[in-house]
Amino acid sequence: MHRSLVQRSDVQRNVALATCLASAACLFGSRPPSPIRGYRVLIEAHDSLSEYLADVLSHRGFTVRRRIEGGSAPTAAVITYTYHYHDGGASPVTWFNVVLADTRSGAVVATVSAPIDSLGATPRARAHSLADSLAARLESRTPTLPP
DSSP: OHHHHHHHHHHHHHHHHHHHHHHHHHHTTOSOOOHHHHOEEEOOOOSHHHHHHHHHHHHTTOEEESSOOTTOSOEEEEEEEEEEEOOSSSSOEEEEEEEEEETTTOOEEEEEEEEGGGGOSSHHHHHHHHHHHHHHHHHHSOOOOOO
């Protein structure tokens, strides 16, 4: 009978300990990281805009990598491109586009598209505008873990 009471006491203590640990995990970070923290950002280009963008994003909490590293945390590559839109009016509008794409799955994490003139006159000003827009897009998304 004594052995049965000891075993029951051990089980109750283990259940209580597991409950405490589960509660602590819920309170202290068991939820997925925010999208801004869930990805590292890969910017391989070395033009002036890319240099400023890497600097601005790193100052805003992004982990920025300048070259791809195997086995690292989920990473989103920065892809930039421009296109000219001509609607038959006076002059074409040049649009600047930024896409953050998951390097493992190719899934699009965030996009920003704006007329280049609206981003600012200098690469530094454009980098700040793009970083503001990317951060707003990422923070407005529902937090999920990358695939």
